[in-house]
Amino acid sequence: MRNVTIDNITDVVINAMSPDIAPRNRQIMTSLIKHLHGFAREVDLTFPEWLEACEFMRRAGDISDDKRNEFILICDILGLEVLVDMQDHRVTDGESESTVLGPFYRENPPVLPKGASIIQKHFDNSQTVRVSGRVLDTAGRPIEGVTIDVWEDAPNGLYEQQDPDQPDYNLRGRFVTDANGEYAFVGIRPEPYPIPYDGAAGELLNYMGHHPWRPGHIHFMLFKDGYQTLISQIFDADTKYLDKDSVFAVKESLIGQMRPAPAGADTELVMDFDFRLKKAVAKTLIAAE
Amino acid sequence: MRNVTIDNITDVVINAMSPDIAPRNRQIMTSLIKHLHGFAREVDLTFPEWLEACEFMRRAGDISDDKRNEFILICDILGLEVLVDMQDHRVTDGESESTVLGPFYRENPPVLPKGASIIQKHFDNSQTVRVSGRVLDTAGRPIEGVTIDVWEDAPNGLYEQQDPDQPDYNLRGRFVTDANGEYAFVGIRPEPYPIPYDGAAGELLNYMGHHPWRPGHIHFMLFKDGYQTLISQIFDADTKYLDKDSVFAVKESLIGQMRPAPAGADTELVMDFDFRLKKAVAKTLIAAE
Numbered sequence: 099m100r101n102v103t104i105d106n107i108t109d110v111v112i113n114a115m116s117p118d119i120a121p122r123n124r125q126i127m128t129s130l131i132k133h134l135h136g137f138a139r140e141v142d143l144t145f146p147e148w149l150e151a152c153e154f155m156r157r158a159g160d161i162s163d164d165k166r167n168e169f170i171l172i173c174d175i176l177g178l179e180v181l182v183d184m185q186d187h188r189v190t191d192g193e194s195e196s197t198v199l200g201p202f203y204r205e206n207p208p209v210l211p212k213g214a215s216i217i218q219k220h221f222d223n224s225q226t227v228r229v230s231g232r233v234l235d236t237a238g239r240p241i242e243g244v245t246i247d248v249w250e251d252a253p254n255g256l257y258e259q260q261d262p263d264q265p266d267y268n269l270r271g272r273f274v275t276d277a278n279g280e281y282a283f284v285g286i287r288p289e290p291y292p293i294p295y296d297g298a299a300g301e302l303l304n305y306m307g308h309h310p311w312r313p314g315h316i317h318f319m320l321f322k323d324g325y326q327t328l329i330s331q332i333f334d335a336d337t338k339y340l341d342k343d344s345v346f347a348v349k350e351s352l353i354g355q356m357r358p359a360p361a362g363a364d365t366e367l368v369m370d371f372d373f374r375l376k377k378a379v380a381k382t383l384i385a386a387e
Numbered sequence: 388m389r390n391v392t393i394d395n396i397t398d399v400v401i402n403a404m405s406p407d408i409a410p411r412n413r414q415i416m417t418s419l420i421k422h423l424h425g426f427a428r429e430v431d432l433t434f435p436e437w438l439e440a441c442e443f444m445r446r447a448g449d450i451s452d453d454k455r456n457e458f459i460l461i462c463d464i465l466g467l468e469v470l471v472d473m474q475d476h477r478v479t480d481g482e483s484e485s486t487v488l489g490p491f492y493r494e495n496p497p498v499l500p501k502g503a504s505i506i507q508k509h510f511d512n513s514q515t516v517r518v519s520g521r522v523l524d525t526a527g528r529p530i531e532g533v534t535i536d537v538w539e540d541a542p543n544g545l546y547e548q549q550d551p552d553q554p555d556y557n558l559r560g561r562f563v564t565d566a567n568g569e570y571a572f573v574g575i576r577p578e579p580y581p582i583p584y585d586g587a588a589g590e591l592l593n594y595m596g597h598h599p600w601r602p603g604h605i606h607f608m609l610f611k612d613g614y615q616t617l618i619s620q621i622f623d624a625d626t627k628y629l630d631k632d633s634v635f636a637v638k639e640s641l642i643g644q645m646r647p648a649p650a651g652a653d654t655e656l657v658m659d660f661d662f663r664l665k666k667a668v669a670k671t672l673i674a675a676e
Binding site for chain 2: 099100101102103104107108110111114115116117118119123125126127129130131133134135136137138139140141142143144145147148149151152153155156158159160162167168169170173176177178179180181182183184185186187188199305306307308340341342343346347348349350353
């Protein structure tokens with residue numbers, strides 16, 4: 099190892115791994131080292147470029163905190179989150195398509211009854227929408243008791259944790275499907291917004307000549323024991339950027355239509371959207387002796 | 388772009404780059420996206436694994452500050468710094484080999500006269516060494532006026548910025564070669580030390596089953612206008628870990644021999660080590676009109 103060369107360094111690093119580590123660790127690191135070195139070789143990466151990349155990563159760390167993980171944003175810009183999401187959630191049985199979680203999810207949103215509003219603050223420049231539908235299994239049977247977390251941005255394009263003028267957990271809620279598998283809540287028509295570009299992710303967008311905009315969408319996370327958790331989004335059919343999402347997350351099947359509400363309704367718009375959940379893979383139970 | 392699939396996502400992201408960006412940006416990002424996606428595909432990376440990787444990166448950011456860049460350490464463990472260093476500093480003309488900068492360099496060390504000591508604090512358990520030699524060009528002619536920054540760890544294995552018990556800039560100095568190209572300074576015999584494993588780099592070492600130890604070495608940075616800057620290390624020929632450096636930085640040509648000092652000398656050990664610098668590539672001067 100005191101004669102490391104450009105040609106042997108990749109094998110040297112891989113062979114330095116202990117024989118005792120888990121096979122998955124070895125598989126991941128072997129592939130990662132090969133691709134990382136392959137990248138550096140392919141572009142003949144210079145030392146100053148590498149050092150600047152390390153400083154870029156430090157800046158990404160500097161702007162991250164409990165509420166913001168800049169590395170998720172960076173992965174989103176590079177299409178990595180959507181790739182990993184697609185390959186980890188291959189549609190096999192007619193279940194709803196997933197899409198990226200994004201960096202704005204928060205645990206433990208307010209638990210609300212069916213039909214309640216997630217709007218804690220009035221915005222003049224927004225339209226209210228009643229979103230409702232059913233959660234079904236892949237055979238089309240309603241599922242009762244599915245927990246649904248929803249979250250969306252305000253008309254200024256900001257999620258509540260980005261915006262000191264919004265109440266805590268504004269435009270977030272947790273609902274549960276009823277005996278008919280139905281859910282409903284009142285929110286606002288989601289606005290296109292730029293992903294945060296005040297930090298390292300913005301630097302990367304500039305470096306690549308990408309724009310930061312996302313089409314208007316509402317985030318969903320659906321979970322119930324016995325079913326695979328679904329992380330997804332509904333995209334407003336009439337929003338901008340459907341064909342140039344900065345994080346590549348749009349799927350045709352996730353586009354929802356907002357229509358004028360019927361006369362006498364409490365909201366200006368309504369949208370129906372059903373989800374289908376796949377059964378979780380049964381875990382092998384190891385019988386006690 | 389609303390029909391992104393596992394098969395087309397890599398091209399979609401690459402094609403989203405603006406036509407206006409610099410060719411080097413496009414070259415780097417095209418290769419990086421291909422290799423990053425290639426890695427995720429090859430190991431069928433799962434969503435939880437990807438999310439944990441993002442959290443790992445955030446933890447690396449959390450422990451980084453002005454004096455510590457955890458991402459450099461991570462690259463070192465992955466052999467990336469030494470690879471980039473080798474390919475950016477290919478030996479073409481008999482000049483000294485470079486090796487990794489490492490994360491402990493500090494700008495503006497104390498400027499000291501030839502032969503001065505960089506030891507600001509006495510350590511009982513160390514041996515003093517006078518390091519001296521000449522800086523030559525690749526034709527073997529001495530070069531006057533080369534600035535040499537040196538830095539090394541204390542007997543406890545810590546650099547001064549890691550250790551509140553050491554004076555600021557302890558075991559660091561800046562020297563200049565004389566008319567004969569000679570430099571000299573007094574330091575201590577460098578000790579093997581573990582790279583910092585209290586943060587994300589330590590997690591990665593565990594994950595790979597690597598140890599954190601480095602062989603004893605003294606860092607050097609040599610620079611003068613008209614010559615290529617040399618970032619290198621001298622490794623103590625009698626130190627441990629010469630054949631299993633945790634950052635893969637040892638080169639046979641960078642191993643130096645410490646010998647007992649002659650009777651009457653001020654230090655316990657002496658070491659001679661010459662460096663050879665390559666001329667910088669001449670920059671094209673664009674004549675003014």
